[in-house]
Each structure stands twice: as structure tokens, then as C-alpha cells.
Amino acid sequence: MTKPSFGEAFRLWAKLGFINFGGPAAQIAMMHRMLVDERRWVGETRFLHALNYCTLLPGPEAQQLATYIGWLLHRTLGGIVAGSMFILPGFLCVMALSWLYAVHGDVPLVSALFYGLQAAILAIVFQAVVRIGKRALGNRAMVTLAALAFVALFFLQVPFPLVVGTAAAAGFLGHRFAPELFKGSGHGGGGGAADKVLEDGADHLTPSTGHTVAVALIGGALWLGPVAILWIIFGWQSTWTQLGVFFSEMAVVTFGGAYAVLAYVAQEAVNQYGWLEPEEMLSGLALAETTPGPLILVVQFVGFLAGYRDPGTLDPSLAGALAATLVVWVTFVPSFLWILVGAPYIERLRGLPRLDAALTAITAAIVGVILNLAIWFALHVVFAEVRFVDIGWIHLPRPNWATLDPAAVTLALASAIALFRFNRGVVETLAGAAVLGMAWRLLV
Numbered sequence: 001m002t003k004p005s006f007g008e009a010f011r012l013w014a015k016l017g018f019i020n021f022g023g024p025a026a027q028i029a030m031m032h033r034m035l036v037d038e039r040r041w042v043g044e045t046r047f048l049h050a051l052n053y054c055t056l057l058p059g060p061e062a063q064q065l066a067t068y069i070g071w072l073l074h075r076t077l078g079g080i081v082a083g084s085m086f087i088l089p090g091f092l093c094v095m096a097l098s099w100l101y102a103v104h105g106d107v108p109l110v111s112a113l114f115y116g117l118q119a120a121i122l123a124i125v126f127q128a129v130v131r132i133g134k135r136a137l138g139n140r141a142m143v144t145l146a147a148l149a150f151v152a153l154f155f156l157q158v159p160f161p162l163v164v165g166t167a168a169a170a171g172f173l174g175h176r177f178a179p180e181l182f183k184g185s186g187h188g189g190g191g192g193a194a195d196k197v198l199e200d201g202a203d204h205l206t207p208s209t210g211h212t213v214a215v216a217l218i219g220g221a222l223w224l225g226p227v228a229i230l231w232i233i234f235g236w237q238s239t240w241t242q243l244g245v246f247f248s249e250m251a252v253v254t255f256g257g258a259y260a261v262l263a264y265v266a267q268e269a270v271n272q273y274g275w276l277e278p279e280e281m282l283s284g285l286a287l288a289e290t291t292p293g294p295l296i297l298v299v300q301f302v303g304f305l306a307g308y309r310d311p312g313t314l315d316p317s318l319a320g321a322l323a324a325t326l327v328v329w330v331t332f333v334p335s336f337l338w339i340l341v342g343a344p345y346i347e348r349l350r351g352l353p354r355l356d357a358a359l360t361a362i363t364a365a366i367v368g369v370i371l372n373l374a375i376w377f378a379l380h381v382v383f384a385e386v387r388f389v390d391i392g393w394i395h396l397p398r399p400n401w402a403t404l405d406p407a408a409v410t411l412a413l414a415s416a417i418a419l420f421r422f423n424r425g426v427v428e429t430l431a432g433a434a435v436l437g438m439a440w441r442l443l444v
Contacts, residue, residue: 003041003073004039004041004073006074006077006078009041009070009073009074009078009081009082010081010085012034012035012039013066013070013081013082013085013086014085016030016031016034016066016085016086017085017086017087017088017089017090017292017293018089018292019292019426019427019430020062020086020090020292020293021117021120021121021124021290021291021292021426021430023062023121023125023294023295023373023377024060024061024062024294024295024370024373025124025125025128025129025370025373025374026121026124026125026127026128026426027062027294028051028061028062028065028128028132028370029124029127029128029131029132030426031047031062031065031066031069032047032131032132033131035047035069041069041073042069042072042073044135046072047069048135048136048359048363049346049359050065050068050069050072050343050346051065051363051366052359052362052363052366053068053342053343053346054068054339055164055362055366055369056164056362057335057338058251058252058253058334058338059251059296059331059332059334059335059338060294060295060296060332060335062086062294063083063086063087063293063294063332063335064083064335064338064339066082066083066085066086067079067080067082067083067086067335067336067339067340068339068343069082070082070083071204071339071340071343072205072343075204076204076215076340079336079339079340079343080336080340083332083335083336083339086293086294087293087294087297087328087332089292089293090288090291090292090293090294090297091293091297091300091328093291093292093293094287094288094291094293094297094298094300094301094324095300095304095321095324097287097291097301098284098287098300098301098304098305098320098324099304099317099320099321101283101287101301101305102304102305102308102316102317102320103317112437112438112441112442115408115437115438115440115441116411116432116433116434116435116436116437116438116440117290117430117433117434117437118290118381118408118437119381119408119409119411119412119415119433119437120411120412120415120429120430120432120433120434121290121377121381121430122374122377122378122381122382122412122415123412123413123415123416123418123419123429124415124419124426124429124430125370125373125374125377126374126378126416127416127419127420128370128374129367129370129371129374130420132363132366132367132370133146133367136360136363136364136366136367137364137367139181140181141174141178141181141182141364142181142360142361142363142364143364145167145170145361145364145365145368146364146365146367146368146371147368148365148368149163149167149364149365149366149367149368149369149372150368150369150371150372151368152368153368153369153372154372154375154376154395155394155395155396156393156394156395157395160369163365163368163369164362164365166365167358167361167362167364167365168358168359168361168362169358170361171354171357171358171359171360171361171362172354172355172357172358172361174357174361175353175354175356175357175358176354179353179357182357182360182361183356183357183360204344205344205347205348206344206347206348207344207345207348208344211344212341212344215337215340215341216337216341219333219334219336219337219340219341220337222333223248223329223330223333223334223337224248224330226244226326226329226330227241227244227245227248227330230244230326231244231245239275239306239307239310239323240307240323240326242273243303243306243307243323243326243327244326244327244330246268246269246273247299247303247327247330247331248330248334250264250265250299250331251330251331251332251333251334251335252334265298265299265302266278266281269281269302269306273306275302275305275306275309276302276305276306280305281298281302283301284298284301284302284305285298287301288300288301296331297328299327299328299331300324300327300328301324302327303320303323303324303325303326303327303328304320304321304323304324305320306320306323307319307320307321307322307323307324308320308323378412379397379399381405381408381412382404382405382408382409382412383399383400383401383403383404383405384400384403384405385399385400385403386398386399386400387400407437407440407444411433411436411437411440414433414436415429415432415433418432
């Protein structure tokens, strides 16, 4: 077994960039299938170790995971290429759709095309729950942690950082009292032939103070330099400066997964800044959910509308495109920074027994986190109207059964059968669902 060449890795990251529909759960499942199961470029232990670190960071964990593994394989350049290719196709799609939305106000053909994709994505997310659950839930303690994480997030609205922190504490303490229950996912120094290949000549896996300082300074300048320039040229009250500052802050403080981030962005962008209306935020989320790339690319839609509606002396479409690019830049540059600075130190911590136990517990809790996202997404795919009510501390969904969409349910079930029963590929399943969904919306 040999490490893949840079060209082989580039082709895989490019392919992944075009097919990574479905949000973080589906994207992580795709990477696991392509990197661990099919090509064996990284081992199971290395993949889960990287995933656990990425779930603790603010920002899009799937894109950060791609960056981490790209860095493992081919150093800093490999990380930059992997993370960039994960974003680029989705960035181009959202840019085009944002322009269509801003200029024409309606995109019925696009809506029809992606109607079936939403249903297929639902099946892919549940497949992610099953795939990761099989590997992470090896005993009753792990199953319990996953179940508690799901209940805490879905019914009790416990903040995501608290859920992950509690799981880590449970693993840390559990190793002392019942170590046999907290070694299921195997975050130790071993990891099979794939991980041993990674170690050969891989001096970048060892932390270096000089490298850390250099990456931090360069990354920090690339991230905050454009914001400082906008502030100097246009002033604090400029839409451009406010976009740069707000989304730079978001990149640092928003934990809790894509939907938690988007809820925060929607509240601020709509209520505080007035960049768009509530129904437009929902349209942006729909575009981001049905295009490749991280769901957080909805911020690109927000930036486009903000720039388009306050263009200054620029053409509105050009202003929108530049504002969208600025927002994506300050949102994602920090994600590269967290990985390229922190990954060598995280690699050094592999194999510490209590840390391994904490990470094993986090992995189990992440199954509950993904299930939470899957159920939330399912409700919004198959029902046109869902509201949530609070009964004491319990947060309960109340779907309007009159708005149940039988066609969406049928397409989701058909996609699930294609994936689980007939082992069809993700791209094939997505394409079939897209065609059927478009035919249904346009012809019926």
C-alpha cells in the first residue's frame, strides 16, 4: 500500500466538491466511504480522530475534515487544495443562483430540479447515521451517549458545545471506572496499513513552533487584512465593512453545527442589519441545501443580496458578487487556519488513553448529533409547515399533517432503497431523484 500521489488526491477532492450534497452528515459519510472504505488512504482511527477535532471547532466541520485529511496526505498545500475544492463548486453554484434570485426574483426551474434532490439528500443523511453508528456504537455506553445527545439537542435544546463537552467528560471519567466501555472507536496510535503509510517521512505531523507562528501570522493577515482595508477606505458604517466584521465574528463564535449557525445568521442578518427578509433567508437556505458544498454557503447568498441592494457606484450584480466573495473569504479562511495551526498538535495527542476515551465518547455523541440533523431535515422535507412548541423544558415538533408531501416521501423512500438495498452510488441516486422530482413538479 502506498500513499496517493498529489494528482490522485486532487482528482478525488475535485470529484468530492461536485457531489458533496446533503450537509455535513452526508458529506462526512461520503468522505468516509471514498477515503477509508474504498481507497484506504487513511485508517478508521485517523479519520475519527480528525473528525472529533473538527466537531469541536467553530465553522463547517465537513470542510475542515477535508482540509485535515488533505494536510495529512500532502502537507499544507494538500490541506489548502482539499478544503478549497470542497467549497469551489458550491460557491460557483450559489453565486449563479443568487444572481438569478436577485435579478429575476424567482427560479421555478431550479426549484423543480432540486425538489427530488432534497428527498435523496434525506436518505443520504440517514445512511450517514447508520454507517457512522455501526462503527462508533460498539457497546451500551456508546449507544446511551448517542441517545442522550439526540434527546438533549432535539427535545431539550441544549447548546451543542455543552453536549460535546459533557460527552468528553463522560469519556474521560469513564476511562477511570470502566475503561473497557470507552475504547470502542480506537483512537490509539495504531490504525492499520493506511495510517502506517502516512507516518513514513511525514515530518509535518510533528509540531513546530516556527511553523505554527508563520502559519498563524500569514493566515491571520489573509483573514483580517481585507476587513481592515475596507474599514479604512469605507468606514465602519459601510455595508462592506459590516459584512466583513460580522462574518469574521461568526467564524469564531458560532459552534453547534450548520443549523445552529444559520439560525444565528438569520436573526442578525434579518433583524439587526436588514440585509434581507425572513422569507429570503429561507430561500437562501434552500439553495444552499440543494447545491454541493457546506450548508454555511448560505452566507454567500446573504452577502450577495446585501451588496446587490447597496452597490454604491458599482453595478449591482458586480457589487453582489464581490460582497458574496468577501463573506465566503472571511467565513472560510479561519477554518483553514484552525486546521493548519492545530492539526500537528492534535496528531501528537493521539494514543493518550484518557484522551482516546474522551474522543471515543465524542464520536458516539456525534451519532446523536447527526440523527438530530436528520430528523430536523426530514420534517422540513416531507412537511411544508412545521412549528415547534415548548412544553416546560421539552421542545416538540408540531408538523401540519395537511401539508404532508406524499411525493417527497415516495422519493425519499425510493432513494433509501437505492442506497441501502441495491447499494447504488450517491451520484447515481442524486441524479435519478433530481430527474424524477423535476418531472413531478413540472408535469403534475
